[in-house]
Amino acid sequence: MKNIVLAVGGTGGHIYPAIALAHSFNALSPDCGVHIFGAAGGAEERIARREGIAFRPVRAVRLPGKKVSAGALRLPLTLAGAVSGARAQLRAAGATHVIGFGGYVSFPTVMAARLLGLPVYLQEQNTAMGKSNRLMSRLARRVFISFENTEGAPAGKCVLTGNPSRFEDTEIPSKSQAREQLGLDPERATLFIFGGSQGAVAINEAAVRFAQRHRERADWQALHLAGPGNDEDLRKQYESALGSGAGYRVKVEAYLHEMHLAYAAADLAVCRAGATTIAELMCQGVPSVLVPYPYAAENHQEKNARYLCARNAAEMILNRELDRLDGVAAPLLEDKQKLDAMSRAARALYRRGAARLIVQTVCGDQG
Incomplete structure (x- = not known):
């Protein structure tokens, strides 16, 4: 044995x-x-x-x-x-x-x-x-x-x-089904934001600024995984940024075990570029804006991100450039044809x- x-x-x-x-x-x-x-x-x-x-x-x-x-x-x-x-x-x-x-x-x-x-x-x-x-x-x-x-x-x-990938043999629901299972609006364009298993404060802050700029968008929503211990504070930041009557909706969670549902629900992901994240994005064909962790050993996350970008499966923003998030993510959410092409490219890379x-x-x- x-x-x-x-x-x-x-x-x-x-x-x-x-x-x-x-x-x-x-x-x-x-x-x-x-x-x-x-x-x-x-x-x-x-x-x-x-x-x-x-x-x-x-x-x-x-x-x-x-x-x-x-x-x-x-x-x-x-x-x-x-x-x-x-x-x-x-x-x-x-x-x-x-x-x-x-x-x-x-x-x-x-x-x-x-x-x-x-x-x-x-x-x-x-x-x-x-x-x-x-x-x-x-x-x-x-x-x-x-x-x-x-x-x-x-x-x-x-x-x-x-x-x-842990999700390779998992039955994946449709976008609308995944959104309903996660308590999201099944019809809205969906941004999935996360920073890996521990979260990422810089991405969290940039996402709040993004939401504030697009508070009137009643056709957009975000699922945001804040990281353990960061969820309550992030909810308050969103509430302060959006105020009352905002069209843009955000659901904040600390962590999610059912990550395959979040990937399935997403039109676009904003996330770090760790190897498992990359594999899961490719496995489920999720277009992404990758923000490599700047202190990763030997800069391996940036190398991972550049691999996907060179193959038209992702866009990349460096951590110090997170003010560019609006200029990169917003046009992508408006361009279904581009998102579909990125999705196909990502899926083709998965082995x-x-x-x-x-x-x-x-x-x-x-x-």
Whole structure:
């Protein structure tokens, strides 16, 4: 019996592809056991337990930058402790294969796996390899990449799979049905605004200014995910900006589990450009205005956004340029033909069957 460990951590960008892959292992290879390794008390633990996937905590190790620091000097001792703990958890899980998804939790788990002689695989979600995955790639049997010509990907080890989406096999309702299920007007043009699993204050503020400029538009509405703890304050900002008698409507939520409904309801999304967001936009064919997170490691979100923009599936606004949101988003909401073309372009970029291909590769490898 194979026991597959998926080492994830930190953000939804790492977690949700792992969740999609775990469900695919369960469906396609029911004799496999699947475990998610991540930080105790983190989003990965909460989501794994909600999805009914076995979870084991391991210690994360933040890799230092180029500058000499106390953290860098302590790294050997910190890493040794984390690897030792991960090795004990791998043994307890009866692990036979490890798939690392990048990030600070993945690194010590992959190192522990190699010390135990276990085959290691990596899954890279972005258009450029992250630091952890680049360092770990020399230990990996195969590297599953989401985009052709992924920057920094090792020659001879890569399998182009695409990025697994949790919504690939989900039944998606029509726009009007999705809007009704979310409590929105089924007839209004709909803007879907979100900043990733943690929200984005700069996008929130720009969206309020956008609403104020278009308060008379009785044919427009927005669904806005503010991020945990930001929803009450954002509602008050909208109320102050719109005043009474506004035509433009906004529904604010902190977070939404049924993200596939929000994508289905949207004519246009305004959001960050993390890898999982990109995959889900492509999966459901949602046109987007992408606002890359400016402090993302090695600027990978801007690279992701430029990939979609170059293929006419999205527009991009840098964080420092958010005052341009009105000039970009408003014309798009008025141009159904352009939105339809962007939707087709986004959908054409999505690679279906990513999770299935990863499962088949791992289960088919010998040793």
